[in-house]
Amino acid sequence: MTPVLEVRDLHKVFGDLTAVDGISFSVNEGEIYGFLGPNGAGKTTSISMICGLLPPTEGEVLVMGLSIAEDPRGVKRLLGVVPQEVAVYEELSARMNLEFWGGIYGLKGKALRERVNGLLAQVGLDDRAAEPVKNFSGGMKRRLNLAMGLVHDPQLILLDEPTVGIDPQARHKILDIVKQIAADGRTVLYTTHYLEEAEDLCDRLAIIDHGSILAEGTVAELKAKLGEGSLLTVQGGFKAPELAAAAGAVAGLQPVEIIDGRGMLVVGRDGPGVSNALSGLFQAGLAFDDITIKEPNLEDLFLNLTGRELRD
Amino acid sequence: MWPLILKDLRRRLRRPASTLVMVAFPLLMSLALGSVFGGGGANDRFPPIHILVENQDPDGFLANALVNALGSPRSGDFIQAEAVGDEGRSMMEKGKASALVVIPEGFSQALLDSRPTVIHIVRNPSEGIKPEIVVLGSELVATYLDQGSRLLGGELGQIKELVDARQIPPAAKVGAVAARITERLSGARDYLFPPLVGIASAKEAEPEGANSSTGGGVFGYVLMMTTVMALLFVAVRSVGDLFEEQNSGMLRRQLATPMPVARIIAAKFLFSVVLGLLVMAILATTGLALGWLDVPAAPGAAILLGLVFNLAACGVVAVIMGLSGNEKQAGIMSWLIVMGMSALGGSMVPLQQLPAAMRGLADYTLNYWAIDGFSQVMFEGAGMGDVAGNLAVLAGTGLLLSVLANALLVRRFRKVAP
Numbered sequence: 001m002t003p004v005l006e007v008r009d010l011h012k013v014f015g016d017l018t019a020v021d022g023i024s025f026s027v028n029e030g031e032i033y034g035f036l037g038p039n040g041a042g043k044t045t046s047i048s049m050i051c052g053l054l055p056p057t058e059g060e061v062l063v064m065g066l067s068i069a070e071d072p073r074g075v076k077r078l079l080g081v082v083p084q085e086v087a088v089y090e091e092l093s094a095r096m097n098l099e100f101w102g103g104i105y106g107l108k109g110k111a112l113r114e115r116v117n118g119l120l121a122q123v124g125l126d127d128r129a130a131e132p133v134k135n136f137s138g139g140m141k142r143r144l145n146l147a148m149g150l151v152h153d154p155q156l157i158l159l160d161e162p163t164v165g166i167d168p169q170a171r172h173k174i175l176d177i178v179k180q181i182a183a184d185g186r187t188v189l190y191t192t193h194y195l196e197e198a199e200d201l202c203d204r205l206a207i208i209d210h211g212s213i214l215a216e217g218t219v220a221e222l223k224a225k226l227g228e229g230s231l232l233t234v235q236g237g238f239k240a241p242e243l244a245a246a247a248g249a250v251a252g253l254q255p256v257e258i259i260d261g262r263g264m265l266v267v268g269r270d271g272p273g274v275s276n277a278l279s280g281l282f283q284a285g286l287a288f289d290d291i292t293i294k295e296p297n298l299e300d301l302f303l304n305l306t307g308r309e310l311r312d
Numbered sequence: 313m314w315p316l317i318l319k320d321l322r323r324r325l326r327r328p329a330s331t332l333v334m335v336a337f338p339l340l341m342s343l344a345l346g347s348v349f350g351g352g353g354a355n356d357r358f359p360p361i362h363i364l365v366e367n368q369d370p371d372g373f374l375a376n377a378l379v380n381a382l383g384s385p386r387s388g389d390f391i392q393a394e395a396v397g398d399e400g401r402s403m404m405e406k407g408k409a410s411a412l413v414v415i416p417e418g419f420s421q422a423l424l425d426s427r428p429t430v431i432h433i434v435r436n437p438s439e440g441i442k443p444e445i446v447v448l449g450s451e452l453v454a455t456y457l458d459q460g461s462r463l464l465g466g467e468l469g470q471i472k473e474l475v476d477a478r479q480i481p482p483a484a485k486v487g488a489v490a491a492r493i494t495e496r497l498s499g500a501r502d503y504l505f506p507p508l509v510g511i512a513s514a515k516e517a518e519p520e521g522a523n524s525s526t527g528g529g530v531f532g533y534v535l536m537m538t539t540v541m542a543l544l545f546v547a548v549r550s551v552g553d554l555f556e557e558q559n560s561g562m563l564r565r566q567l568a569t570p571m572p573v574a575r576i577i578a579a580k581f582l583f584s585v586v587l588g589l590l591v592m593a594i595l596a597t598t599g600l601a602l603g604w605l606d607v608p609a610a611p612g613a614a615i616l617l618g619l620v621f622n623l624a625a626c627g628v629v630a631v632i633m634g635l636s637g638n639e640k641q642a643g644i645m646s647w648l649i650v651m652g653m654s655a656l657g658g659s660m661v662p663l664q665q666l667p668a669a670m671r672g673l674a675d676y677t678l679n680y681w682a683i684d685g686f687s688q689v690m691f692e693g694a695g696m697g698d699v700a701g702n703l704a705v706l707a708g709t710g711l712l713l714s715v716l717a718n719a720l721l722v723r724r725f726r727k728v729a730p
């Protein structure tokens with residue numbers, strides 16, 4: 001199956017600055033592919049090249065097998081682009097904004113009206129559709145900004161940090177819409193610098209910094225690259241030596257800190273797995289009141305890969 | 313193409329202030345200049361308005377220009393302005409004038425900074441209007457002022473510099489015109505609009521046939537010549553909208569669609585022409601309703617002239633914008649060129665009254681070809697054939713410049729910063 005998006009060795013050089021330094025990846029139909037990276041990583045520059053706004057210094061972009069360099073109009077027809085900065089006509093209503101974008105893609109009459117109504121409902125702006133957008137809250141504008149990229153029902157949707165600067169509730173709304181889009185069989189490229197978003201949303205993701213992909217894969221695969229295992233914390237009426245002995249009997253389970261009534265253990269990556277480790281402890285006759293399992297997160301991975309925090 | 317034009321028309325409709333200014337400007341100019349140049353007998357309808365002006369911003373360049381404009385011989389019989397100090401209010405109480413205009417301290421700076429400012433007008437109670445202090449912060453005027461300073465926006469500051477530097481002589485003229493416009497937009501409105509209403513009612517009472525063949529005479533002529541200038545400003549605004557769309561990220565968004573850049577620009581042109589025709593239609597209708605204009609023998613020729621002139625106006629403005637280094641420069645350059653063409657081409661002073669030396673330059677302005685054509689069609693009963701030359705010049709220039717402008721603007725707007 002041809003991937004919906006295939007990016008090969010993409011470079012962009014601005015003067016002395018290499019903003020994108022050899023990025024390659026591909027995204028399959030219905031996937032949400034994440035681009036996770038800090039400010040200035042090259043996310044927007046990459047998106048601009050993928051949607052034909054910026055000519056790459058080097059490299060190739062194929063959308064459903066079509067090259068953006070050879071057939072820009074053909075590719076642009078397949079794309080929905082949602083820019084990082086909200087760009088809407090403030091004096092027009094949400095409906096007029098959507099009608100305008102639909103009109104550009106050749107929708108008209110009843111088909112346009114129905115599509116616009118559907119979208120307004122989907123992004124939850126149907127009750128405010130006639131109001132000038134300048135009256136909208138930040139979150140509402142963001143939703144409209146998103147909807148405007150979807151009017152023509154594109155195959156591939158490029159979302160550049162669509163939730164930046166809005167409250168958690170509004171963010172959830174947008175994430176739900178994105179999930180819905182993917183569930184409808186559309187493909188999404190999603191850039192963000194929020195880890196939680198990337199983890200929650202993306203089927204696969206690339207961690208990028210300084211214009212390069214540092215790691216790529218599913219969330220689980222990426223975590224696996226951490227090398228460490230899960231952190232297991234148990235509490236109960238046991239004595240420290242009892243837990244230490246029980247843990248010692250399970251291969252691949254390393255005690256980190258054990259005191260009376262409480263223990264922290266790491267289940268190694270190549271070890272028995274969390275459930276086997278736990279059953280090993282149960283078999284030793286221990287009983288616990290409380291068990292927590294903490295997965296390593298992408299923050300740790302990012303720190304690991306780049307030596308710095310994801311957020312400034 | 314149509315969705316683009318529709319979108320721009322809707323945007324203009326939702327934010328009509330700037331367009332209203334374009335419409336108001338020729339009407340106000342006609343009233344002011346029409347009365348200066350004699351008014352074609354209609355002068356009797358306007359008793360002179362005696363106003364007092366208290367300038368609390370004596371160091372402000374705009375305030376001074378405004379005072380000069382009010383007190384200049386040009387304002388002539390129609391407005392008799394007298395500069396006063398703080399005795400103005402007591403003079404008003406004695407009924408010495410129709411109104412007292414108080415220009416507040418810091419007025420010029422506020423306009424330059426696009427900050428809100430309020431001109432106070434004290435009305436004369438004995439003139440039949442309730443005694444009250446009218447604060448010119450009423451919604452309409454506030455909009456005018458706001459739009460006026462926004463319209464002239466950054467340019468005002470530039471013009472101030474030009475004036476202060478006293479390097480380029482025409483610049484002083486430009487400054488005065490800027491002030492005139494500011495005046496129209498702000499102080500003038502309150503005493504100019506009531507007479508407007510007055511004309512309409514006075515006309516109803518007039519017996520049939522009186523002086524009807526000459527129409528409004530000078531009023532109609534001034535309306536026509538200033539409308540031509542207003543249409544150039546419509547083009548500046550409309551074509552300049554490309555910069556606004558660039559700044560707001562809308563252009564970038566449009567470039568990410570399959571639409572070619574050339575179409576986006578062509579649509580902006582068409583929108584500008586359509587809006588120009590609308591403004592022209594509104595002004596023509598108003599002129600007809602006020603009796604300033606008569607329906608011409610060849611209305612088709614008038615409409616066609618309007619069409620080709622609007623096209624040429626967009627072309628010239630767009631070429632300037634295409635050649636300018638940046639947005640600011642584009643704004644100033646197009647503004648200066650529009651002003652220059654208007655001054656030389658008969659939009660500010662009737663062609664017949666221009667000195668001979670300047671008269672020769674008029675041929676190089678779009679205003680001249682339009683005004684010459686319109687005056688033949690509107691006032692001399694000329695037909696399509698009589699103005700064929702004007703039509704050809706304007707259409708030819710319009711097409712040529714549009715093609716050139718399109719190429720320049722495509723080059724300019726194709727590239728977007730990521």
Ligand SMILES: Nc1ncnc2c1ncn2[C@@H]1O[C@H](COP(=O)(O)OP(=O)(O)OP(=O)(O)O)[C@@H](O)[C@H]1O
Nearest residue numbers: 014017019038039040041042043044045046729730
């Ligand atoms: N037109 C340009 N000219 C020069 N440098 C540019 C240009 N556009 C982007 N850059 C630089 O390229 C680098 C990548 O920028 P980009 O906007 O792609 O980052 P980003 O990952 O989208 O960041 P953010 O999270 O802040 O949006 C930055 O260092 C930026 O300054």
Ligand SMILES: [Mg+2]
Nearest residue numbers: 043044045084
């Ligand atoms: Mg970005």
